Each structure stands twice: as C-alpha cells, then as structure tokens.
Amino acid sequence: MDKLMVAIAAFYGMSGVAMGAFAAHALKKRLDDYALDIIQTATQYQMIHAIAMLAIVALAHAGSFELRTPLWCFVIGVALFSGSLYVLALTGIKPLGAITPIGGVLLLLGWIVLIVKAVKVAPSI
Template structure:
C-alpha cells in the first residue's frame, strides 16, 4: 500500500531530523534523563518507520492481507502515541504523558504479532 510507504518514509525522515535536533539543539537545554527519553522516542520511531516500509513492500505481494494492513496501522499509530508522548514528555516534563506511552507500545506489539501471523500463514 502506497500510504504505508509514504508514512514510513516520512517517519524515517522525521526520526533522522529529530535525532539530529535532540543531539545538537536539545543537548544544552535538557538534562541527561530527558535526553534519554527523547532518544528512546527517536529509536522506536526509526525502527517502526522501517517496519512500515516492510509492510508496504509485503502488501505488493499480498495485497489482500488484512493482517498486513492492520499491522501497518498499528505501527503508524504506535509511533504517533509512543514516540510522540516521549518527545512531548522530554520537552515539557509533563509526567502524566508517561501513562500514554504504553498504549503506543501495545500497538507496536500488536503490529509485530500481526506481521508474525501473516508470516505463519504465508509459510504454512
């Protein structure tokens, strides 16, 4: 699906830009703990940008796979919620945002599980 390739590409681009922003512009503004939180958001965003690209490529071969489509949406929403909440937490210090982060983590897990189920069906 072209949409997942686009989302993955944009997310990958933003993860590199945000990683550079965190390493250079935020280095003097945030403490080490907050920088670590920000870096965790970047790492997970980068990983799941690649997962979105993978889903897009797999959908070329398996265009009727609803499991792949759901995996893609889980990766996209998980990135927004997980990484987005960590970026906001790191930059604002609003601790309640830490309660939202696990929702994104569960979406990541669901995406990977759906990808595994798809692989199991294809290989079987």
C-alpha cells in the same frame, strides 16, 4: 494504501532523523541526560518502525496478502509511543507518560499480527 503507508513511513523516517539531530545539537545544553535519553528511545523506536513499515508494504505487494492491520498498529503505535515520549522529554509533563504504554502495546500488537499473518500464508515445508 501502499502510497499512503510509504508516505507515512518516509515521514516517520525523516522526522526521526530531524528530531535526533535537533536533540543532539540544539537541545543538548537545554535538556538533562534523562530527557535526552527519552528522546533517543523515541527516535530509535520511530526509525525501526519506519523501516519495518516499508518492509511490510514490500512484503504485502510481493506476497499479495493483506497486512493493513500491522501497518496501522505501527502508524498509531509510533504516534502514541514516540510522540508521548517527545512531549514528556520537552515539557516534563509526566502524566503524558501514561500514553506511552498504549503506543507500545500497539507496536507489539502489530508485530504479533504480522507473525500470525506470516504463519497463515507461509508455504508448507
């Protein structure tokens, strides 16, 4: 499981950098500022969650506690959130924007589950 999550996080990181560079260079003259802003938002969330996934894998390994749920929420959430924004920005198909909030809710859910898990396993002070 750890290897899979690290691989997915690395893919999200790599593809986030690639998409950001592609938009900044190849698409800058082809897309309007609104579409470029959408891509920037998508890459920003994708990169933040790629790093968060790596941190969660490290925490789960070091702390010996189960964190699959937030990881999968991030995997699916990034795919839906950032993926739908990329498609929206590149194609202009606005109904696909309805998928974005579902991804956003999954990202939020991942953070909420992480908070709950951390509170449950945190040592008493």
